[in-house]
Amino acid sequence: MPHRERHPVTAALQKVAAQQKTQHKAAQQKSHQPAQPRAVVVGGGVAGLVAARELARQGLDVAVLEASAAFGGCVARHEVAGLMLDAGAESFATRSSVVADLAGELGLGGSIVAPNPAGAWLQLPESAQPLPKTSVVGIPADPAGADIVKAIGRRASLRAAADKVLPLGTLLRKEPLSLGELVRTRMGSAVLERLVTPVAAGVYSADPDVLDVDSVVPGLRAAVVRHGSLGAAVGALRGAAPAGAAVAGIAGGMGLLVEHLVKDLKDRGVRLYTDAKVSGLERRDGGWRVASAAGDFSPAGLVVATDGVSAVRLLAGSLPGLEAAEPAPGPAVALVTLVVDLPELDAAPRGTGLLVAPGVAGVRAKALTHATAKWPWLAAEAGPGNHVLRLSYGRAAGQHAPEAEAFEDFTSWPDEQLCAQALADASVLLGLPIGEDDVLGRKVVRWVGALPSATLGHRARVAEVRRLASGQHGLQLAGAWLAGTGLAAVVGDARQRARLLAEDLGAGTAPEGAPADSP
Numbered sequence: 001m002p003h004r005e006r007h008p009v010t011a012a013l014q015k016v017a018a019q020q021k022t023q024h025k026a027a028q029q030k031s032h033q034p035a036q037p038r039a040v041v042v043g044g045g046v047a048g049l050v051a052a053r054e055l056a057r058q059g060l061d062v063a064v065l066e067a068s069a070a071f072g073g074c075v076a077r078h079e080v081a082g083l084m085l086d087a088g089a090e091s092f093a094t095r096s097s098v099v100a101d102l103a104g105e106l107g108l109g110g111s112i113v114a115p116n117p118a119g120a121w122l123q124l125p126e127s128a129q130p131l132p133k134t135s136v137v138g139i140p141a142d143p144a145g146a147d148i149v150k151a152i153g154r155r156a157s158l159r160a161a162a163d164k165v166l167p168l169g170t171l172l173r174k175e176p177l178s179l180g181e182l183v184r185t186r187m188g189s190a191v192l193e194r195l196v197t198p199v200a201a202g203v204y205s206a207d208p209d210v211l212d213v214d215s216v217v218p219g220l221r222a223a224v225v226r227h228g229s230l231g232a233a234v235g236a237l238r239g240a241a242p243a244g245a246a247v248a249g250i251a252g253g254m255g256l257l258v259e260h261l262v263k264d265l266k267d268r269g270v271r272l273y274t275d276a277k278v279s280g281l282e283r284r285d286g287g288w289r290v291a292s293a294a295g296d297f298s299p300a301g302l303v304v305a306t307d308g309v310s311a312v313r314l315l316a317g318s319l320p321g322l323e324a325a326e327p328a329p330g331p332a333v334a335l336v337t338l339v340v341d342l343p344e345l346d347a348a349p350r351g352t353g354l355l356v357a358p359g360v361a362g363v364r365a366k367a368l369t370h371a372t373a374k375w376p377w378l379a380a381e382a383g384p385g386n387h388v389l390r391l392s393y394g395r396a397a398g399q400h401a402p403e404a405e406a407f408e409d410f411t412s413w414p415d416e417q418l419c420a421q422a423l424a425d426a427s428v429l430l431g432l433p434i435g436e437d438d439v440l441g442r443k444v445v446r447w448v449g450a451l452p453s454a455t456l457g458h459r460a461r462v463a464e465v466r467r468l469a470s471g472q473h474g475l476q477l478a479g480a481w482l483a484g485t486g487l488a489a490v491v492g493d494a495r496q497r498a499r500l501l502a503e504d505l506g507a508g509t510a511p512e513g514a515p516a517d518s519p
């Protein structure tokens with residue numbers, strides 16, 4: 001085609017028109033692309049979901065990026081023998097109302113249930129007995145109580161009672177101080193090994209000698225100083241706790257909390273991404289650059305609500321000094337759920353289950369939950385004569401643990417081996433033979449590094465992380481590794497962190513506890 005020279009004015013007009021067309025097209029494309037969220041939440045466990053909800057309530061456009069295929073983290077569900085069961089957390093502490101409040105806002109208030117008041121039992125090497133009730137992580141308020149004497153013997157009870165008169169000395173000023181050392185020094189080894197160790201293993205999957213007393217029972221150390229003895233401090237903490245059961249559940253399972261949270265977030269327009277592992281976080285233009293398997297994001301604000309190891313690794317480049325505060329990976333736990341057809345268990349021979357002291361011959365489980373005895377709603381769902389048993393494995397041994405109790409990595413055992421062990425353990429612990437023929441269904445779940453470490457020095461590490469993050473515009477950190485293990489700790493903290501971020505970003509502050517349908 002011959003080349004034709006254009007008039008200069010015509011050419012200029014054509015150029016302007018072309019430019020306008022391109023700009024219009026770009027603007028059109030942009031309007032079809034979703035704008036960048038103002039805030040991104042990394043991690044879709046309960047901490048992340050609660051933080052996202054709070055940010056959305058404050059009027060912010062939010063995205064949640066979850067690495068795995070499902071939201072909820074440690075609050076997960078699975079199906080065993082046709083029953084939908086909790087595969088992780090199955091209750092929440094009632095020492096504060098935060099979880100119940102959240103459940104209420106999500107329309108689950110009417111489903112909150114108390115467990116069977118029969119309570120749990122304690123399996124000692126030679127016998128089993130109901131778990132003493134007036135205690136904190138197994139530490140008795142009154143070591144002379146009949147149930148304590150039964151568990152540890154008269155001589156050990158007398159030794160424990162010396163706590164009332166022993167001078168406090170310098171122990172309470174020790175940094176860090178382990179739960180084991182505090183109990184052993186004040187009340188003696190029998191209280192530690194027979195009462196505290198089984199509870200610590202059940203809740204923290206760790207030996208009291210490796211647990212930081214300030215992380216496990218915040219306020220206990222100060223209470224000992226105030227009241228002059230460990231027993232009196234435990235009594236005071238117990239007295240300050242709300243009346244009624246220490247834990248509650250949700251009829252249908254704790255998994256419903258996550259289901260309802262996710263639905264609520266969808267209704268609020270929160271963008272939810274699963275299989276969206278975040279691989280990089282960096283400061284960019286006063287905000288953040290988030291690299292994830294679901295794409296890159298550039299939010300103004302960020303809540304990092306992963307486990308501690310992931311959070312530190314993601315933020316180390318942006319927060320100098322953070323690397324030194326990286327927590328140890330949490331303990332590994334394996335849970336074996338057995339659904340059995342065994343009407344003999346209708347009588348709930350060991351209440352709602354057992355915590356197992358070290359040294360029980362042949363038993364490797366650290367705890368057994370008789371879930372159908374604990375939760376009447378589940379018994380009704382399971383049907384007559386059917387029972388749900390959940391056995392947990394894996395405890396980190398402390399330096400004083402006998403060699404036979406040395407840490408064994410049950411999470412690496414094949415499923416069949418773990419299930420066979422669980423059947424044998426359940427038979428011993430419940431005091432009746434349970435055979436293969438009784439089993440309607442079984443499932444093994446492994447939680448590796450999901451429980452945060454509460455090991456020695458953890459409180460100081462948390463304080464350091466909080467200090468490093470506090471001056472950072474557009475950044476908050478949430479999750480159990482900082483807030484403490486358990487939903488009661490995690491939910492309250494995540495709400496508070498999200499409110500701080502919203503304030504930081506200049507968003508409106510909806511009052512706490514405002515109706516669920518408020519923005």
Ligand SMILES: Cc1cc2nc3c(=O)[nH]c(=O)nc-3n(C[C@H](O)[C@H](O)[C@H](O)COP(=O)(O)OP(=O)(O)OC[C@H]3O[C@@H](n4cnc5c(N)ncnc54)[C@H](O)[C@@H]3O)c2cc1C
Pocket residue numbers: 042043044045046047048065066067068071072073074075087088089090091092093276277278279305306307310333335447450451478479480481484485486487488490
């Ligand atoms: C077996 C078990 C039983 C428990 N039982 C109870 C109980 O009965 N009562 C109770 O109160 N508490 C219980 N807990 C503890 C409680 O469940 C936890 O403290 C709480 O759920 C922790 O919530 P979280 O959001 O902080 O962490 P998590 O639930 O661990 O969630 C963190 C999320 O971050 C995601 N993530 C990690 N890295 C990345 C990344 N790079 N990118 C994107 N996402 C990432 C993870 O996949 C995960 O979903 C239990 C825990 C376990 C493991």
